[in-house]
Amino acid sequence: MFHASLNLSRPGRVVLVDQSSIADGGRYGRENGVLDHRRGPAGLQLAALLERGGQDYAVLERGSGPGTFFTRFPRHRQLISINKVHTGYDDPELRMRMDWNSLLSDDPDLLFTRYSERYFPQADDLVRYLADFAAATGVRVNYNTDVARISKNGDGFVALDHNGQSWRCQRLIVATGVSQLYVAPIPGIEHAERYDTFDTDPKSFTGQRVLIIGKGNSAFETADALVEKAAVIHVAGPHSIRMAWQSHFVGWRSCGSCTTTG
Incomplete structure (x- = not known):
């Protein structure tokens, strides 16, 4: 636990952000089946590979379309996965090294670079791409299907959805990503605004200490x-900052006009 204070004698706001990082009807009965829970980029990629290989599988997705997470997050709508369109190379393998959004398929034209030329693209462009990828690859997905419980059944698994229907499989893959905001156990944290619900309009922070x-x-x-x-921005946490070149984790970067604590 760490303790931080903000002088609110001047207008101020506190925003709580996940310190660890933010982001299923019928019966499925074949014994060799694979059940893929959720359909973000990872789940969609797996489904496309299973489809291409002629495997027996089903995908359960809580949302009404692929990549539902990206219809809401990141809140400020800019991705941190790079999209280098003009690389100077003709080799597809080299070009893919600078394309961190495209999924793998047999179609050389089914690439995210055709959806945006922005180096840091918008999340809405990724949502469009994922929908088109799903349609082009013909993956089998059950939308609006929310898994309520998963249990072991002999040498397989049973997933119960919110409609009370069971899905049986031998192999279960959960591709949900991070599903809950981490709320640090800090006294008074209930007064902070949450990343998943706060007003993202920068104008509402005009002249404030954040x-x-x-x-x-x-x-x-x-x-x-x-x-x-904002007048002043403080970024606080229990650990020192590690830059992307140290952690090899994309996106860890500093804000030029912010101060950090911890």
């Missing part, structure tokens, strides 16, 4: 978005 609790991607995403309007 404390952001958390030092992950979402924290610096928020700091970058508010830096033009």
